[in-house]
Amino acid sequence: MSTWTFITNHARVLMVISQDPTVRLRDIASSLDITERAAQRIVTELVDEGYLSRKREGRRNVYTVHPKRPMRVPQAKSVDIGSFLDLMHRNNAELRAVA
Template sequence: MDISATTERRWTFLTNHARVLVQIARDPGIRVRDIATRCLLTERAVQRIITDLEEDGYLSHERRGRTNHYSVTAGKQLRHPADAGPTVAELLATLLRRPADGRLDPAPPAQESSGR
């Protein structure tokens, strides 16, 4: 029996850590449950990823009432030696389509309607 014919290799361009970081960058007050839903992960997996990101200094959180508010360490360089150089801000700028300084892109100019 040819196992390779029945087994399909699956891979993605982004890691789960990158996906979680993107969701937090989009909404610093996001709940773990919502991150899990958007990233198609379990809540427990998201909690482990957040712990990893915090332990390595890519993320921190502050308790605000009953919720966490996360802060991404934008100036931190990417972890893998092959990725040396770019910062988290530069990665997020690409993935979120915003400038590396963290500002949101300005709204496109309004289309003028012709009143004639």
């Protein structure tokens, strides 16, 4: 049985970080059921591509999401990630309210 999803791990990591900018890589990995190494690689790719900034504060990293960056899907380049994250967070809140 295939274990694919509609939302990529990159999008899922962005969603977690947008909810908690001080989240640890260990907690990202745990909440998404990916390895800590995968979480680290994804965060580095998002930083390198300009979707996130990472700032060290003491022993923690603080992340900033850059919401005006475009989606990477060619068919959705006119949609910025901020709009995508707003939609996902709103839908998650509505699903929790129904449950």
